[in-house]
Amino acid sequence: MGFSLSAPLWRHPAFAEGARDMAGITLGISAWGLVTGVAMIKSGLSLPLALLMSLTVFAGSSQLASLPLLASGAPLWVLWATSFCVNLRFLIFSAQWRQYFSHESRWLRMAIGYFAADLNYVAFLKRFPDGQPGPEQLPYYWGGVVVNWSSWQVPALIGILLADQVPTQWGLGFAGVLALLGLAYSLLSDRNSWVSAAVAGCAAVAAYALPLRLNILVAIAAAVAVGLLMERWVPPVRSKA
Template identity: 65%
Template sequence: MTPLRALLHDSHFRRGARHARFRPGIAAWGLVTGVAMAKSGLSLPLAVLMSLTVYAGSAQLASLPLLAAGAPLWVIWAAAFCVNLRFVIFSAQWRVHLGHLPRGRRLAIGYLLADLNLIAFQRARPGAQREDGQVRYIVGGIATIWLCWQLPSLLGIFLSEAIPTQWGLGFAGTLAMLGLTYGLMHDRSTWTAALVAGAAAVAAYALPLKLNIVVAIAAAVAAGLLMEQAERAGQKLKGGGA
């Protein structure tokens, strides 16, 4: 049996694929992103290349209006960088489980890991310890979510002209993204960061080049860090009082 067939028949891989929930939401968001790329003025080959290589829906959608507006390259890079800053935090959480792998495998898996992979993994394996089969479990989730994103995204690119704007796919994609975001909000710090981000995005809406997104991300990160520091300080005070 080839290594690929052995992996596909592995029980950990199959369980990881089954636990990769949110498939309808991911598919809807991928379709919306594919249509948006095709209708933003990108050529068909460039849109396909962006879908396959960038593989970051929020960063793609944040950069599209900047590309259409002819924004400077540094602004586009900064917007994409800020949108994806959350993966720095995610990578710290993955380190316990993937840090023992060779660098090449870590880079490949890290490139393909999405937000939802972390959600599914933490729900299925809440412990912070390395366990047997967990890498194969992670790869199963990666494969499922990658396919659920790329296939609708490519479909949206190739069929963008046949998909009427009256269908309201943008709103459907927004609802899907809200559902996905809700799964990440599991404590007071994340709820506070989300509320601060929303308020900052609305307050800075008048800024050009969609820079209100950057403002919202910066405000959310600052709020999240302050909340975590406050919680740690409170825990230290409780520990000292005990």
């Protein structure tokens, strides 16, 4: 069920299916990547560090959350704590994907973890909701991540390389916010996630006066707490949309 030289994954019909499912949302991902690339340079990162961050971190939300902290000289523990909290959702993604890929080799599972992304998770679970491993799942996954990774990295690298040519009055920060909102909306699939998102927004606004962007940590903590409580006490109701 893993990669086979005699039958490359990219030749499997599910590979093309995964790519098609991700192709429709690449515009928002590309806009977000471009904004993040420009933001890294505008925040004071050198070109080599920005390139290294884009290629190794591959987590746009934590990158955007950490850049203002880097620019303001925040302590390292605040930077790490913010990135950790922002990326906690990948722990949930990994627990779900474990049902499908736990039989694969450690190195392959590590590669799957690196390329994991929010919308790949949504598309994958929509395509394979039963939690049972199957031969078409790995090709489908790689088809989706090839499109997702490319649509993020190419605009991000363009943004990094051409950041000095982009006027600040273009308002790319607002474009990034719109891209993030669009991606976040696609993840709100039931009542519990909507309530958690609303709590996070209110908490972020209420704690806005905190230094070092600590309102982000407050919002994440509040959303996680409410989400866990609702999962325990309130059965999720799926959105009809």
